[in-house]
Amino acid sequence: MIDQDKKSSLKTFEKRVFSGVQPTGGLTLGNYLGAVKRFVEMQSKEYKTIYCVVDQHAITAWQNPTELKQNTRQIAAFFIAAGIDPNSSILFNQSAVAEHAQLAWVFNCVARMGWMQRMTQFKDKAGKNAQNAALGLFAYPALMAADILLYHATHVPVGDDQKQHLELTRDIAIKFNHDYDIDFFPVTEPVIGGTASRVMSLRDGTKKMSKSDPSDLSRINMSDDADTIFLKFKKARTDAEALPSEIDGLKDRPEAENLVTIYSALSEQSMDKTLQEVGGKQFSEFKPILAECAVEILSPISREMTRLMQNADEIDSILASGAKRAREIASPILEKTYDIVGMLKPK
Numbered sequence: 493m494i495d496q497d498k499k500s501s502l503k504t505f506e507k508r509v510f511s512g513v514q515p516t517g518g519l520t521l522g523n524y525l526g527a528v529k530r531f532v533e534m535q536s537k538e539y540k541t542i543y544c545v546v547d548q549h550a551i552t553a554w555q556n557p558t559e560l561k562q563n564t565r566q567i568a569a570f571f572i573a574a575g576i577d578p579n580s581s582i583l584f585n586q587s588a589v590a591e592h593a594q595l596a597w598v599f600n601c602v603a604r605m606g607w608m609q610r611m612t613q614f615k616d617k618a619g620k621n622a623q624n625a626a627l628g629l630f631a632y633p634a635l636m637a638a639d640i641l642l643y644h645a646t647h648v649p650v651g652d653d654q655k656q657h658l659e660l661t662r663d664i665a666i667k668f669n670h671d672y673d674i675d676f677f678p679v680t681e682p683v684i685g686g687t688a689s690r691v692m693s694l695r696d697g698t699k700k701m702s703k704s705d706p707s708d709l710s711r712i713n714m715s716d717d718a719d720t721i722f723l724k725f726k727k728a729r730t731d732a733e734a735l736p737s738e739i740d741g742l743k744d745r746p747e748a749e750n751l752v753t754i755y756s757a758l759s760e761q762s763m764d765k766t767l768q769e770v771g772g773k774q775f776s777e778f779k780p781i782l783a784e785c786a787v788e789i790l791s792p793i794s795r796e797m798t799r800l801m802q803n804a805d806e807i808d809s810i811l812a813s814g815a816k817r818a819r820e821i822a823s824p825i826l827e828k829t830y831d832i833v834g835m836l837k838p839k
C-alpha cells in the first residue's frame with residue numbers, strides 16, 4: 493500500500509492534450525474536421541499538445557509494410573500541413589516510443605474481457621468472423637488507453653466515433669487507481685463537441701463518412717483535387733426541399749444537415765449563422781458555394797502535404813525528435829506505473 497505522501501508526490505497532472513490518427517491510408521474531410529482541425533486549435537499556451545501517428549493500432553488489420561511507412565509519413569505531413577507546429581506540439585509515431593506497448597500490457601491486465609466485448613468498433617471491424625480477428629484488434633482499446641494515460645493526458649480531442657473508447661480509458665484509469673489504492677492516472681476528458689464531431693457520408697446522411705466506404709463518392713479525400721471536390725458535392729445526395737432558415741427545419745433531413753454542418757465547420761461559423769446566409773436557397777445553388785469553400789481550405793493543405801512528402805528525411809527527423817521529447821514524459825510515468833504494480837527494477 494502506498495502512503496498519502498507518496499500519493500500526492502506521484503501526481504503530475506496539468507492540462508495535457510493527446511490524440512492520434514491511424515496510418516491506414518486515405519484521409520477524409522471527417523478526419524480533418526472531427527480531429528486534426530481541432531488539434532490545431534488546441535495548440536496554445538494553456539495546453540501541452542502531443543499528437544501521435546498510431547502505427548501499432550494500424551497493424552491490428554494487416555498493412556503492406558512499405559505502404560505503412562509511407563502512410564505514417566503521410567499522417568505526419570497532414571498534421572503539419574494542417575497547422576500543427578512540430579516545435580510547440582510533440583509529433584511522433586507510436587512504435588518509436590516503446591513505453592506505449594509496455595503500458596498497454598499492464599492495462600491488458602486491468603481491463604476486463606466483458607468491457608472489451610462491448611466495444612462496438614470491435615464488433616463492426618471483426619464482423620461475423622470474430623474468432624478469426626487478431627487478438628490485437630480485441631485489445632485495441634487498452635493500447636489506446638495506454639497512449640493517453642502514458643502522458644497523463646487530461647484532454648483528448650476526437651470525433652464522436654471514439655467516444656466509447658474514451659469511456660473505457662476512464663474505466664481503466666479508475667480501476668487501476670482503485671486496485672492499487674492510488675490517485676495516479678487522471679480521469680480523462682473527451683473533447684468531442686464542436687460542429688463536426690460526426691461528418692456523415694455524402695451518399696447516405698445516416699452513415700459516418702469513412703475511408704473504408706466502398707463508394708469514393710461518399711467522401712471528400714484530403715487528396716481530392718478541386719474538380720473532384722466540386723463533382724462529389726454536386727453528386728451528394730439531398731432531398732427536394734430548399735434549405736431552411738432555422739435549425740428546426742433540418743430535422744429528419746440528415747443529408748441536408750450534414751452539408752450545412754460541413755459548411756459551418758469549414759467556414760468556422762455556427763449552424764444558425766450558416767442558415768441565415770443560405771436559408772431559402774436550393775441545393776443546386778448551395779452546393780457550389782460549399783464546394784468552393786472546401787477547395788479554398790483543403791487545397792493549400794493538400795499542396796503542402798505533397799510538398800512535405802517529397803522530403804521524407806525532413807518528416808523522419810521531425811518524428812525522431814518528437815519521439816525523443818515524448819519519451820521524456822512517458823518514461824518516468826511508465827517507471828512509476830511499474831513501481832506501483834510491483835515490478836522489481838534491476839539496479
Ligand code: TYM
Binds near residue numbers: 511526649
Ligand atoms: P482514426 O484514425 O480512425 O481517426 C482519426 C480521428 O478522426 C476522427 N474521425 C471523424 N470525425 C468526425 N467525422 C468523421 N466522419 C470521422 N472519421 C474519423 C476520429 O474520431 C479520430 O478522432 N482509435 C483512433 C486512433 C487513436 C487515438 C488514440 C485517438 C489511437 N490512440 C488515443 C485518441 C487518443 C482511431 O482509430 O482514429
